[in-house]
Amino acid sequence: MTKIKNIKERELISLITGILEKNQTHTSEILNKYIGPGKDDCAVIDIDSSKLLVASTDMLHSTTDFPPGMTPQQMGWMSVAVNLSDIAAMGASPIGIMMALGLPPDLDLDFVEALVRGMDKCAGHSGTVIIGGDIDRHDEITISGSALGLVDAEHIVLRKGAQIGDMVCVTGKLGTAGAALDALIHNRSTDRSVLDKFYQPVPRIPEGISLAQTGCLTSMMDISDGLALSLYDIAAVNNIGFHIQANNIPIHNEVRSMAYNEDELFKWSVYTGGDFELLFTIRPGCLEQVENKTTVQYTVIGEVTQKGMTIERHGNVMDMKPHGFTQF
Amino acid sequence: MTKIKNIKERELISLITGILEKNQTHTSEILNKYIGPGKDDCAVIDIDSSKLLVASTDMLHSTTDFPPGMTPQQMGWMSVAVNLSDIAAMGASPIGIMMALGLPPDLDLDFVEALVRGMDKCAGHSGTVIIGGDIDRHDEITISGSALGLVDAEHIVLRKGAQIGDMVCVTGKLGTAGAALDALIHNRSTDRSVLDKFYQPVPRIPEGISLAQTGCLTSMMDISDGLALSLYDIAAVNNIGFHIQANNIPIHNEVRSMAYNEDELFKWSVYTGGDFELLFTIRPGCLEQVENKTTVQYTVIGEVTQKGMTIERHGNVMDMKPHGFTQF
Numbered sequence: 247m248t249k250i251k252n253i254k255e256r257e258l259i260s261l262i263t264g265i266l267e268k269n270q271t272h273t274s275e276i277l278n279k280y281i282g283p284g285k286d287d288c289a290v291i292d293i294d295s296s297k298l299l300v301a302s303t304d305m306l307h308s309t310t311d312f313p314p315g316m317t318p319q320q321m322g323w324m325s326v327a328v329n330l331s332d333i334a335a336m337g338a339s340p341i342g343i344m345m346a347l348g349l350p351p352d353l354d355l356d357f358v359e360a361l362v363r364g365m366d367k368c369a370g371h372s373g374t375v376i377i378g379g380d381i382d383r384h385d386e387i388t389i390s391g392s393a394l395g396l397v398d399a400e401h402i403v404l405r406k407g408a409q410i411g412d413m414v415c416v417t418g419k420l421g422t423a424g425a426a427l428d429a430l431i432h433n434r435s436t437d438r439s440v441l442d443k444f445y446q447p448v449p450r451i452p453e454g455i456s457l458a459q460t461g462c463l464t465s466m467m468d469i470s471d472g473l474a475l476s477l478y479d480i481a482a483v484n485n486i487g488f489h490i491q492a493n494n495i496p497i498h499n500e501v502r503s504m505a506y507n508e509d510e511l512f513k514w515s516v517y518t519g520g521d522f523e524l525l526f527t528i529r530p531g532c533l534e535q536v537e538n539k540t541t542v543q544y545t546v547i548g549e550v551t552q553k554g555m556t557i558e559r560h561g562n563v564m565d566m567k568p569h570g571f572t573q574f
Numbered sequence: 575m576t577k578i579k580n581i582k583e584r585e586l587i588s589l590i591t592g593i594l595e596k597n598q599t600h601t602s603e604i605l606n607k608y609i610g611p612g613k614d615d616c617a618v619i620d621i622d623s624s625k626l627l628v629a630s631t632d633m634l635h636s637t638t639d640f641p642p643g644m645t646p647q648q649m650g651w652m653s654v655a656v657n658l659s660d661i662a663a664m665g666a667s668p669i670g671i672m673m674a675l676g677l678p679p680d681l682d683l684d685f686v687e688a689l690v691r692g693m694d695k696c697a698g699h700s701g702t703v704i705i706g707g708d709i710d711r712h713d714e715i716t717i718s719g720s721a722l723g724l725v726d727a728e729h730i731v732l733r734k735g736a737q738i739g740d741m742v743c744v745t746g747k748l749g750t751a752g753a754a755l756d757a758l759i760h761n762r763s764t765d766r767s768v769l770d771k772f773y774q775p776v777p778r779i780p781e782g783i784s785l786a787q788t789g790c791l792t793s794m795m796d797i798s799d800g801l802a803l804s805l806y807d808i809a810a811v812n813n814i815g816f817h818i819q820a821n822n823i824p825i826h827n828e829v830r831s832m833a834y835n836e837d838e839l840f841k842w843s844v845y846t847g848g849d850f851e852l853l854f855t856i857r858p859g860c861l862e863q864v865e866n867k868t869t870v871q872y873t874v875i876g877e878v879t880q881k882g883m884t885i886e887r888h889g890n891v892m893d894m895k896p897h898g899f900t901q902f
């Protein structure tokens with residue numbers, strides 16, 4: 247029999263959403279009201295209000311998601327941040343987050359306190375609060391968050407919407423998580439600020455809201471699985487391609503100084519997950535309007551094409567591969 | 575240092591909610607709008623709509639929550655049911671459920687399909703759908719659900735509100751999970767229908783909505799941790815007591831026939847978790863009104879007193895103990 251490890255993560259998601267869609271034909275009335283599972287950073291629900299409800303869930307656990315050296319407070323922060331990042335990707339304002347905690351019985355209470363404090367700090371940093379949760383005895387520390395947000399129907403930005411000729415942009419800097427991970431795995435010396443950025447990513451909530459409200463964005467998602475994989479996701483849903491200028495990808499100087507060579511920088515910024523920045527597309531000719539309407543720091547890194555996934559480095563055009571962070 | 579296993583589950587919840595409340599003083603404006611964490615079956619959020627948003631999360635995993643003999647489809651069903659039960663306890667209508675799945679790489683795809691089908695069936699049975707989720711590689715099957723619901727502000731029923739003289743009621747029958755668990759643990763013969771009820775509990779969504787809409791309820795919660803522990807929770811939040819008539823507790827005939835003696839029946843129906851029924855209190859003199867306004871099957875099992883937690887069996891009054899299902 248086929249096992250999970252024999253198929254790719256995105257195939258598994260398709261399998262699951264396929265089952266759900268097939269069985270949900272009787273609820274087409276409900277389905278019309280929202281973005282179905284596996285289709286976007288968040289589920290979107292029409293709650294018969296002036297705003298749409300967006301909701302997302304993310305499960306983290308020690309082995310995969312909490313690298314050695316991470317403090318309990320940083321684990322708590324990270325668990326909330328990954329969930330809020332999905333809310334940000336819709337252009338929504340968070341209204342609360344629930345945290346289900348699977349905790350080993352032998353865990354010190356001090357650890358739990360620090361964990362909860364980290365969760366609370368990250369929520370507070372984004373102007374929201376922990377509204378509820380669950381505790382469960384578990385061999386491995388497992389944290390499953392669910393974030394809720396609201397957004398005006400006219401301002402929501404989905405993955406679907408990117409069109410040929412749109413400009414491709416990212417917030418902040420890329421490659422930070424890649425640099426930190428390589429330093430941790432290969433025991434290389436690292437800038438403390440790079441590790442901190444990796445351990446305590448700041449959800450791009452105000453950036454997402456501000457960008458969405460310009461009315462100039464055609465699509466948006468977060469790049470938690472890496473730039474390349476995220477571009478592939480947006481390409482698939484819109485039946486388009488991308489041409490990216492590698493030399494335009496914004497990278498912290500501290501990250502640059504950690505790389506042995508340009509290939510490493512390229513791998514970190516294109517093919518490694520863990521940077522919680524926003525990837526978005528802007529209608530052509532709208533750049534000035536975005537500049538006038540928001541103060542968000544972002545960089546244009548390419549454009550939407552009819553097909554193909556290509557990336558240009560120093561004048562050489564290569565195929566971009568669907569590589570990045572996957573669970574299986 | 576104190577470890578989690580050295581304190582009770584409810585102490586751990588208090589510790590966590592204490593940290594959150596202390597740090598959230600700066601967000602008192604937000605806090606006023608909802609029921610804080612650890613306070614009810616669901617978080618309640620005022621979304622500036624005619625309705626209130628309720629949300630709940632529950633994490634399950636193999637060791638604790640999926641007894642041997644449970645099929646993957648039943649695991650999926652159960653994972654959704656426990657979450658919808660919390661929505662039911664607020665008198666709310668579900669609007670969607672998110673499921674985060676932690677799955678071992680060696681798991682067969684057939685297993686995943688059955689699991690997802692069970693989730694979908696349970697959601698469909700309650701008139702709702704799976705709107706999103708997450709998949710995560712995990713050594714142990716871990717399922718964390720988050721259910722969302724809407725309820726008119728005038729119809730929401732909280733844990734807080736029970737008053738001296740109110741009648742105490744439960745939906746359905748109790749002791750079914752206790753009987754099934756004892757049969758599984760001690761390898762006793764069991765009625766298949768009892769096991770099925772235990773493995774595939776039906777969330778009391780229509781019952782919760784209908785009861786709440788009578789306007790006669792003063793408090794409600796689900797009894798997933800057992801009747802006694804749930805009564806203790808309601809007593810604590812309302813600073814009241816309970817007097818329960820053990821002989822009035824409704825029990826399936828199949829469950830009765832499985833018990834060696836009355837003490838066993840008593841333990842199953844009062845001190846064992848796993849029955850997903852609703853516990854609620856009704857204003858005195860409102861019983862006729864409830865009878866007229868709803869067709870829900872329920873039983874009056876006692877009344878709210880000023881203090882003390884007592885239970886009467888064949889004329890003997892005993893103290894009810896805070897025993898039931900806890901995680902640690």
